Amino acid sequence: MPFNTDALASMVLDDTVKSFPFGQRMAMGDVGRKHWNVLNGDIPLPAAIIRSDALMHNSRWMKQFVAERGALIAPHVKTTMCPQIMARQIADGAWGLTVATVHQMRVCRSFGAERIILANQAVGDAELDAIIAMVQSPELDFMMIVDSVEGVRAVADAARRNHLQHPVQLLIERGYKGGRTGCRTNKLATELAIQIRSTPEVRLIGIEAFEGLIRAKTGSQEDAVAAFVSDIAALAQSFHRQSLFETADPIISAGGSSYYDIVLEQLSKTGLRVVTRSGCYVTHDSGIYHTHHDRLKSAVGELDGLRRALEIWTYVQSIPEPGLALLTAGRRDCGTDAGLPVPLLLANSCNRPHDLPPECQIIDINDQHSFMRFDPSLNLAYGDRIGLGISHPCTTFDKWEIIYLVDDDYNVQEVFKTFF
Template identity: 40%
Template sequence: MPAPDTPDPSTVDPNTVDPNVLDLSTIEQFVLTPELKGYPHDAAPRAIRDIGSAGWNVLRGDLPFPVALLKRSALDHNLAWMADFTRESGVLIAPHGKTTMAPQLFAQQLAAGAWGMTLATMQQVSLAVRLGLRRVILANQLVARADILQAARLLRDTPGLELHVLVDSMAQLALIEGVLAADAHDCRLLAMIECGIDGGRTGCRSVAQAMALARAIAGSSAVALSGIECYEGLQVTGHSATDAAAVTGLMQVVQQVARQCDAEGLFHGEEIVLSAGGSAAFDVVARTLPMQLSRPVRTILRSGCYLAHDSGFYQRFMEDIRARSGARWQERPGLQPALEIWCQVQSQPEPGLAILALGKRDASFDLDLPMPFAWVDAAGRAPIGKDWTIAKMNDQHAYLRFPPGPAPAVGDLIGCGISHPCTTFDKWRWLPVVDDSYNVRSAIQTFF
C-alpha cells in the first residue's frame, strides 16, 4: 500500500517540532471498502476516522468472519504497563514497529513515552520518517545500494533525524563506504556494532572481531560509531534460570565491547547508545545492560510484541518476567493479549471435530496454532475448556478438537487467541479496535 503523502520535511524547523509526533491525517482519511478482508460486505466505504461511528458490533455479526481485532482496554493496559516498567528500570524503549506496522499504534507508543521506534527495513523507516518520526533504530544490516542511498538521503533531507543502523562486518562497512563514496554523499551514518552468538544470525562472534570493526568505523568518513547492540531473543528457551544466565552473558559481552570502545575514544557524539531487542526476556536486559561510561549512556529496549502481546508464546515468557522482577510485578497483572481472531464453525463433520473458517491466511502458525478461548452460540456465550484445541490448519480452514459433551454448531462463533503477533498483523490491511463489549470504536491500518 502506498505511503501517505506528507509535507516536505526540509521545510520543517527541527527546533520547533516534537521529534516523535506523527502526522496521521492521511491515514485517518484513508477510505476502507468492502474489498478489504473483514470489512462489511454491504457497508458503504468509510474513512478510518469514521469507523467508530458506524455502530458495528463484532459478536452481532456486523463484520464478516474471520476478523482480527484489537481490544482497546488491553492496548491501554499494555501501554501503561511498559511505561511503568521502563521508568522504574531506568531504561528507554524504542518498540520494534515491524510487529504491527501500524503508525497509529506507533503514535500511541510514542505518546506513552517511547524514545523512538525500531524498524526492520528501509521501506519501513522511510514511511515512518515521512510521517514525522525522528528517532529511529534500523535493526538490520544495510547492504543494498538502494537502501544505503535512501538512508543517506533521509539524513540529508530530514532536519533533526537521528537514524542508527547496524554494522557487523568489515565487508558490510566496505560496502557502505563504497556506495556513499561513488555517490559523493558527505554524511556519516550513525552505526551500532551488533554483537551476536555462535550459531545465531547476524552479529560479531567475538569481542576481538567487534573491536576491529569499531576501530575501522571510527576511522571511516562514511560511518560514525554511536553504540553497541544485540538481539538476545535467539537464546531464550522458556527455562527461566537458563534464559537469565544466557541473556546476562550476552549483555556482559556488549558491555565489554562498549567499555573498550570508550577507553579507546572510538564513540562519536555526546552520548553512547546500548540496546537489545527481544520481547521474551527484556527484564533481564533492563537489569543487566545499563552501565556507566565516560559520557552519558542511553540504554534502549527494542521489544515490539508487548503492545499486542499474545495468548501463547509471549504469554508463557510473561510469567517468567513477572517472577524475576520482584513482588511488585508479581502482584499486578502482566501484559494482556489485545489481538484476537473471531471465526465461525463452517462444518461439524464428525464427533469431536469442528471445522472453522480460519486458516493460515488469517492467523500466525509459526510458533503455536491459534488457541480457542470463547464460544458464542445462539443463546450467547458458552463455556469452553482448555481441552478445546486447534490441531491443524490449512490455508482457509482450522481443525477444532473438543471432548465429548456440548458441541459447537455450524454458524457458531469461536474466539481465538494467537501466538506471535508479528506474523498475524501482516495478514490484515486493517483491524477494528473494539471495547470490551466488542463494539467497534476505531480502526488501524497496516503497511506491510
Template identity: 40%
Template sequence: MTAGTDSPSKIAFTGRAWPVPLGELPTPVLTLDQAALTHNVDTMSEWCRASGVDLAPHGKTTMAPAVWQQQLDAGAWGITVATAYQAAVAREAGVERIILAGTTFAPDALALLAEPGADVLMWLDSVDGVRLVDDALGRVGPARQLPILVELGAPGGRTGARTIEVALEVARAVLAAENLVLAGVAGYEGALSHGTDGSALQLIDDYLASLIEFRDVLDGDAFADWLARGGDVIVTAGGSVYFDRVVEALGFRHDPEGVRGARTRVVLRSGAYVTHDHDLYRRLTPFGRTAGPETFRPALDLWASVVSRPEPTLALLNVGRRDTSDDEGMPLPVRAYRLVDGEHRPVSDAVEGAVVTALNDQHAFVRLPVGSELAVGDLVRLGISHPCTTLDKWASIAVIADGRGGPALPVVTGSVVTRF
C-alpha cells in the same frame, strides 16, 4: 491511539460505518482491544522509567503508525525497525529517532536514512559491511554522516560480530569511514535462546556481560576522538523475553557526568509486549515468569465461524494460515457465542476441551470432546500465539474499546491501518 474511520480490508464490503456490533461482521475478523493495548503501553513505559532505561519498541510487531504514536506519546525514546522499507514508513509517520536493527546496501535507501528530519541508527557487524555502506553513500553524496551501531553477536546466534576483537575492528572501520559516524553498540540476546531455565538464563547473562565489556573497551585511547564528539553513546539490546535480564546487566542510569567515560543511554527494543498474546509471550515474558504486580494483557483476538461439524469430535472454522500465526503454536479457543433471538450469547462450556489441531489456508481443524455443544453458525473467539506473525496478515485491524468487559460481544469502534 486514534482509530481510523476506514473499514478493515477484509470486511470493507459490509458498507457499514462505525460503530458496528462485532456479530454483524463477516468472519474472520482480527480485533485489537484498546483498553488492553493502553494498559500494556503504559505498563512497559512505567517499568522502563523506573528501571532507568529507554525504550525504542520494535515497530515490526504492528507496523501500525497509530500504535507507534501511542507508544511515543507514553514516553518511548524512538521506534525500532528491521528493514529500510520499515524505516521509510517510520520517517513518513514522523518518528524522530529510529533504530534500524539490520542493514541495507542500496545507495538510495542509505541516502534516505541519512537525510535530516530523523535520526536513524543502522547496525553493522563486519568491516566488509562498513566498506560497502560507506562506498554506497559516497556515490549518492549523503547530506550527513549515517550513525552506526556496531553489533556484537555470539557463536550460535544470528547476526553480529562473534568476538569483541572483531567488533572492535568494525568500530575502527566505522571511525575511518568518510560517510559514517560511530554511535554505539547493539546486540540481541533473544537469538541465543528462548528458554527460561537456569542454563538458558546464564547463557543470556554471559552474552550481555560481553556486550557491556565491548562498550567499556570502547573507552580506550583508540576511541578517544569518538568519545569526545559529545552526545549519548547508545547501548541497545532487549527483545520481549529477557528485557529484565538486560536491565539487570546494562541498566545503569543515564549519567551526564559519564561514569563509564561517556554518557551512555541504554535502549530496550521489546516489541511484542504491546499486544501480548494468549500463549507464547504469556509464558515467556518476564512478567509471566516471576510473581509481581506488573502484567501484560492479550490485546488481540481472532473471531471465526463454525462452518462445518462433519464428525462428532470435529469442527471446521473459517480461519486459517492466511489469518493467523502457527509458527509458535495454534490459536486457542476461548469462548463461543450463538445467535439467539437476534443477539449473540455465550454458549457455556462449548469450547471447553477444544483444541485447534491444524490449519489450512482458510480453515482451522478443531478437535472437540465427545458431546460438545459447538454448532454450525457459532462464533468462536480465538486467542493467538506470537502476535508478529498474526498482525502481518492484516492490512487493518478492527478496534474494540474493551474486550474484557463482560459476556456480551464487543462493538467495533474503528480500525487501525498497518503498513506491512
C-alpha cells in the same frame, strides 16, 4: 514534523479488503461512527480485533517498566506496522522506533517518525541510497546496524555518492556463534570499531545485540541470555575506555520481547544509555510471550502485567463428527510459526462471549480452516463464533490489512491500518 496519522482518516476502504463489510465503501475515519459489532454479524469473519483497554494498558505498562529501570524503549514496529499503534507508543514515551527494513523505515518516516533505528545491516545501492535520502533531513535522528567492514564501506560509499553533509550514525552489532547476524567475538567488534573511526562518512554511537534466539547448551535459557548480555556490556565498557565511541552519550541496545528484564538488569550496569526494542509487548499474545511474561512476573514480583489484546474471531463452519469443529480461520489469518492458535472464547446466540474450557484445542490448520477438538458435551453449533488467541503477533499482523479496535463488548471504535 511530529508523528501524525491524520491522513489515514480519509483513506477509503471497501469490501475488497478482507473482513470489511460486504457492499460498504467509506473513509477509515467514518468506520467508528457505524456502530458495528464484531459478534452480531456486522463484520464478516474471520476478522482480527484488538481490545482497546488491553492495548492502552500494555503500552503504559511497558513505559513504566522501562522507566523504573532507567532505560529507554524504541519498540520494534515490524510487529504491527500499524501507524495508529506506533502513535500510541510514542505518546506513551517511546524514545524512537525500530525497524527491520528500508520499506518499514519509509513507512515510519512518511508519518513523521523523528528517531529511527534500522536494526539490520542494509545491503544494496537502492536501499542505501534511499536511506541516505531520508537521512539528509536534519529532523531525523537515524542510526543503523553494521557487523562487517564491507557493510561500513557500503554506507560510506552511499554517503559520498549522495553528498551527505554529516556522518551516518552506526551501531556495531554483536552476535554469537550459530546465531543470526553480528560480530561473533568482542575482538572482531573492536576491530570493526577501529575501522569506523577511520571512516569520516560514518561515526560509531553504540552497540546493539539481539538475544532472543539464543539456545542454552547447558544450564537454563535465562543464564545463557544473561551471559551473552553480560559480554555485550563488557564490550561497551571496553569501547568506552578506548574512546572508540564518537559521541558523548553512547547507546547500548538489546532486548526482544522475551527477556527484556534480564537485558535491562545487565545493561544498566554499564552506565550508558540503555535502549530496549521489544515489539510484541503492545498486543502481547496467548503463546510464547505469555509464557515468558509469566516467568518475568514471577521474577520481578509484577502482579498486573501485560494483557492479551489481539484476537482472531472465526465461525464454526462444520461439525462433521462428534468432538471436531472446523473453523473458518486458517494460515491465511493466523501465524503458526510459534504454535497453533488457542481457542479462548465462545459467542453463540446470546452474543456474550464466555471462556472455552481448556480441553478445546486446535490440532491442525489449513490455509482457510482450523481443526478444533472439543468435548462433545459442549453446546457447540454451526454458526457459533470462536475467539482465537495467537502466539507471536508478528506473523499474524502481516496477514491483515485492517484490524478492528474494539471495546469490551466488541463494539468497533476504530479501524487500524497496517503497512506490510
